[in-house]
Amino acid sequence: MRLGTSVVVGALGVGAAALVRRLWTRTSTQADGATTRERWLVVTVALPQEEAAPDGRLPEPLAELGDRIEVEVRPAPGDKGTEIAARYRDPKEEHAGLASRVEGESPRQQLRSALRRSKQLLEVGEVLRVSPAPHGERSATPGGALQELVTEVGRKEGRL
Amino acid sequence: MRALCWTGVNKLSVETVDDPQLLNSEDVIVKVTLGTSCGSDLHLIGGYIPFMRAGDILGHEFMGEVVEVGSAVRKHQVGDRVVVCSFIACGRCWYCRQQLFSLCDNGNPNPAITEALWGFAPGGCFGYSHAMGGHAGSHAQYVRVPYADHGAFPVPDGVDDMTALFASDSAATGWTGADLGEVRPGDTVAVWGAGGVGQMAAAAAWARGAERVVVIDRLVNRLQQAEQHVSAETLNYEETDIGGELRELTGGRGPDVCIEAVGMEAHTTGPMQVYDQVKQQLRLQTDRPSAVREAVHACRKGGTVFTLGVFAAVVDKFPLGAVMNKGLTLRGAQMHGHRYIPEILERMEAGTLKTSHLATHVMSLEDAPKGYQMFKDKEDGCVRAVFRPHD
Ligand SMILES: NC(=O)c1ccc[n+]([C@@H]2O[C@H](COP(=O)([O-])OP(=O)(O)OC[C@H]3O[C@@H](n4cnc5c(N)ncnc54)[C@H](O)[C@@H]3O)[C@@H](O)[C@H]2O)c1
Ligand SMILES: [Zn+2]
Ligand SMILES: [Zn+2]
Numbered sequence: 001m002r003l004g005t006s007v008v009v010g011a012l013g014v015g016a017a018a019l020v021r022r023l024w025t026r027t028s029t030q031a032d033g034a035t036t037r038e039r040w041l042v043v044t045v046a047l048p049q050e051e052a053a054p055d056g057r058l059p060e061p062l063a064e065l066g067d068r069i070e071v072e073v074r075p076a077p078g079d080k081g082t083e084i085a086a087r088y089r090d091p092k093e094e095h096a097g098l099a100s101r102v103e104g105e106s107p108r109q110q111l112r113s114a115l116r117r118s119k120q121l122l123e124v125g126e127v128l129r130v131s132p133a134p135h136g137e138r139s140a141t142p143g144g145a146l147q148e149l150v151t152e153v154g155r156k157e158g159r160l
Numbered sequence: 161m162r163a164l165c166w167t168g169v170n171k172l173s174v175e176t177v178d179d180p181q182l183l184n185s186e187d188v189i190v191k192v193t194l195g196t197s198c199g200s201d202l203h204l205i206g207g208y209i210p211f212m213r214a215g216d217i218l219g220h221e222f223m224g225e226v227v228e229v230g231s232a233v234r235k236h237q238v239g240d241r242v243v244v245c246s247f248i249a250c251g252r253c254w255y256c257r258q259q260l261f262s263l264c265d266n267g268n269p270n271p272a273i274t275e276a277l278w279g280f281a282p283g284g285c286f287g288y289s290h291a292m293g294g295h296a297g298s299h300a301q302y303v304r305v306p307y308a309d310h311g312a313f314p315v316p317d318g319v320d321d322m323t324a325l326f327a328s329d330s331a332a333t334g335w336t337g338a339d340l341g342e343v344r345p346g347d348t349v350a351v352w353g354a355g356g357v358g359q360m361a362a363a364a365a366w367a368r369g370a371e372r373v374v375v376i377d378r379l380v381n382r383l384q385q386a387e388q389h390v391s392a393e394t395l396n397y398e399e400t401d402i403g404g405e406l407r408e409l410t411g412g413r414g415p416d417v418c419i420e421a422v423g424m425e426a427h428t429t430g431p432m433q434v435y436d437q438v439k440q441q442l443r444l445q446t447d448r449p450s451a452v453r454e455a456v457h458a459c460r461k462g463g464t465v466f467t468l469g470v471f472a473a474v475v476d477k478f479p480l481g482a483v484m485n486k487g488l489t490l491r492g493a494q495m496h497g498h499r500y501i502p503e504i505l506e507r508m509e510a511g512t513l514k515t516s517h518l519a520t521h522v523m524s525l526e527d528a529p530k531g532y533q534m535f536k537d538k539e540d541g542c543v544r545a546v547f548r549p550h551d
Contacts, residue, residue: 046254080254120266124250125232128284128306129183130269133296136165136175136215147213151290154270159279 038094040085041112041160043119044076052082052122059121061114062086068093069111084118086111102149109156116155162549163217163300164528169207172529177217180296180304185232188308190244194325195222195298196519197535197545198246199355200470203424204289205532208446209472211273211291219299220246220286221329223321226312227302235309241321242312243505244305245497246329248284248295251310255283262494267307268293277473282494299528301549313501316509322522325546326356326515327504332497333468334360335504337419338368340493341466345369350406350415350458352451354382354394356518356544357468358421362392363513365417374409376402376451378427381541389517398429406458414460422451423469432477439476446473456482456490467492518544525549 045052053073057063062071062084072085088094093107100106117127138144150157163177180189198221203209205218223243226236236242249256249264256264264283268274271281273291284306287297296303305312315324338361343349349365351358354377362373374393375386383394395405406415424447427433436448455465456479465488483490507513520543523531531545 044254046252046257116271123252124186124266124307126184126186128250128266128269130294131183132178132181133217133294133304134161134163134177134180134300135213135217135296136163136167136173136177138213138215141214144213147211147290150273151270151294154272154290154294157272158275158281160275 037091038087038108040072040087041108041115042083042085043115043160044081044083045119045122046081047122049073049075049082052084059118061117061121065111065114068107084115086115104153104156106156109153112158112160113156115160161301162525164219164297164525164547165214166205166212166216166218167214170205172205172218172532174526174528175215177300180300180302182228182230183304184306185230186307186309187230188226188233188236188305188312189228190222190224190242190303190305190312191227192222192224192298192301192303192549193241194224194321195219195525195547195549196325196356197221197532198329199357199423200288201532202536203470203472205536206425208424209289209291211289213290216287216289216294217297217300218287219297220288221325222286222298222303223315223325223328224303226308230308233308236312236314240312241315243315243324243327243501244286244298244303245311245313245332245495245501246285247311247495247497248286248293248306249310249498250307251498256310256498259496259499260493261496261498270294285494299525299547299549301525310498313505316505319505319508320516322516322519322546323508323514324505326360326518326544327501327508329495329497330356330518330544331360331363331504331513331515332500333357333495334362334364334421335367335500336493336495336497337361337421337466337468338364338370338417339500340491340496341417341419341464342489343368343370343417346371347416348372348374348410349417349419350374350376350455351392351419351421352376352455353421353423353469354379354386355421358419359386359390359392359518360515361419361421361468362386362390365419366391367507367513370417372409374406374415379538382543385517385543389514402454403458410460414458414463416460416463418455418459418463418465419468420451420455420466421468424448424471426450426452426469428454436476445476447471447475449475449478453477453479456488459486459488462487464489464491470494519546520544522546522548524551
C-alpha cells in the first residue's frame with residue numbers, strides 16, 4: 001500500500017512538522033458529520049525516515065490493514081526518529097462495541113497493536129514474546145481471570 | 161524445574177513448573193546459580209503492587225550459567241558465567257540510546273497497565289508482575305533472558321559468584337541513584353535505608369567522589385554493615401533527630417544529595433506512621449513516603465533528592481512547598497543497570513567494591529519461603545536471603 005507520506009515535512013523540517021501537528025490535532029478533535037473522529041494513534045520509531053519506511057513501504061502489521069487506514073510518516077524533532085501516525089479512513093470503524101473490545105478484537109485495538117508491533121519490528125527486528133512463561137498452579141479466581149484479560153489485551157490497550 | 165511462586169498476598173510456595181523456552185532469537189536460557197531477595201519483592205508479596213497472578217515466579221536479582229542460546233545471540237556461548245540485569249531492555253530504542261535502560265520501549269509486552277497508572281510504560285523486569293511485562297522471575301532453576309546481548313554480562317574470572325550476584329540489581333540501583341542524583345566530588349550524601357540498595361548507593365556515592373556519606377536506618381546490624389563494609393557514617397533514626405543531626409554534621413547546610421532507598425512501606429516513629437498506615441490500608445494512599453518527606457526537609461537548598469525506593473501510585477502530605485521554595489531537584493528511577501554493570505564488575509574485580517556481606521543467609525531454593533519471611537521480618541539480621549536453586 002502507498003503512504004500518505006507528508007513529503008513537505010521531510011523537505012521543510014520542523015516548521016512544517018508544527019503545521020502538520022496542528023492539522024492532525026484539528027482533524028482528530030473535529031466533528032465529522034454526526035461522528036467525532038478519534039485521534040490519530042502515533043508511535044515514534046528510533047530510526048531515520050528512509051529506514052522506517054523505505055520508499056514509503058510500511059511494516060507488515062500496518063501494511064496488513066491495507067486501505068482501511070490512512071498513515072502519516074514524518075521525522076520526529078530532535079533526532080528522535082520517525083513518527084508514524086495512523087487512523088481508520090472510515091470513522092465508523094473506530095466505534096466498535098464493548099464486546100469486541102473485551103475480546104481484544106476492536107479495530108482500534110488492532111490498530112494500536114499493529115503500531116506497537118511495527119515499532120518493535122523496525123527497532124529490534126522481532127516482537128518480544130512473553131508466553132508461554134513457566135508458572136506454578138493458577139487457581140481459577142475472578143481476580144486471576146481479570147489479570148489474564150488485562151494481559152491479553154496488554155498491547156492493544158493503553159494510552160497510545 | 162523447581163521455582164518459587166507467589167500464590168497470594170503474603171503466600172509463597174516452591175512448585176514444580178515447566179522449564180522455560182527460548183521465545184525470541186535474542187534470548188538465552190540461564191541456569192540460575194544464585195538468586196537473592198530484594199526489598200522490591202516485599203512490595204509485590206504484600207500485595208502493594210496488585211498485578212501478580214497466583215503462580216507467578218518471583219525474583220529478579222540473579223547470576224548463573226548460559227545453557228542455551230538463541231540464533232541471533234552474538235555475545236554469549238553455552239557455559240558462560242553471567243550476571244543478568246534485573247530490568248529487560250532492547251538496547252536500541254531511543255530510551256536505551258539515552259542510556260535510560262529501565263525506560264526501554266521494547267521490554268514490556270504489556271504496556272497498558274502502567275500507561276493507565278503513570279501515563280507511559282517503563283520497561284520490563286524479571287518476576288515483577290504483569291504490570292512490568294509478566295516476565296517469569298529468576299527464583300527458579302532456569303530462566304529465560306530476553307535481549308541477552310544487552311542484559312547479560314560475563315563475570316570476570318577474578319570475581320566470585322556471591323560478589324557478582326549483587327551487580328544484577330542492588331549495586332546497579334545504588335549506582336543509578338548516585339549517578340543520576342549527580343553526586344559530585346566533595347559532596348555530602350545522606351542515604352535513607354541500610355538495606356542492600358542503600359548500602360550500594362553509599363558505595364556509589366564514594367565512587368563518585370563524595371567527601372562524606374551518611375546512612376540512616378534503625379536496624380543496628382545493617383548500620384554496622386554500612387560502617388564496616390562501606391565506610392559510611394551512620395545514624396539511627398530511633399535514637400536521634402535525623403534533621404538536627406544532619407544539620408550539625410554539615411555545618412548547618414544540609415546534605416547536597418539525599419538518596420532515599422526505603423520505598424513505599426517506609427516505617428517511621430510518631431503519629432505520621434499511624435496516619436500513613438491507616439490511609440494505606442484504606443487505600444486512600446497507596447504508598448507510605450515518610451523517608452522521602454524527611455529527605456526533602458533535610459536536603460540543603462538547591463540540592464537533590466533521589467527516590468530509589470519503589471513507589472507505586474499516590475502519596476499524601478507530600479512537602480511540595482519545600483521542593484519548590486528550596487529549589488530542590490527531585491528525581492527518581494528504576495535502575496538503569498545496563499549502564500553501570502560493566503563498571504561495577506570492574507570495581508569488583510579490582511577489589512574496590514564489596515558486596516558479598518549482603519548475603520547474610522544462604523539456603524536452598526526449597527527454603528525460599530522461609531528465607532523471604534526472615535527477610536521481611538529482618539529476623540536474625542537478615543539483609544538478603546540468597547537461594548541456590550540446584551542444591
Ligand atoms: N529503583 C530501583 O530500580 C530499585 C531496585 C531495587 C530495589 N529498589 C527499592 O529500594 C528500596 C530498598 O530496597 P532494599 O532491597 O534495600 O530493601 P530492604 O527492605 O532490605 O531495606 C529497606 C531498609 O529501609 C529501612 N527503613 C524503613 N523505614 C525507614 C525510614 N523511615 N528511614 C530510614 N530507613 C528506613 C529498613 O529498616 C530497611 O533496612 C525498596 O523500596 C526497593 O523496592 C528500587
Ligand atoms: Zn530489586
Ligand atoms: Zn530499548
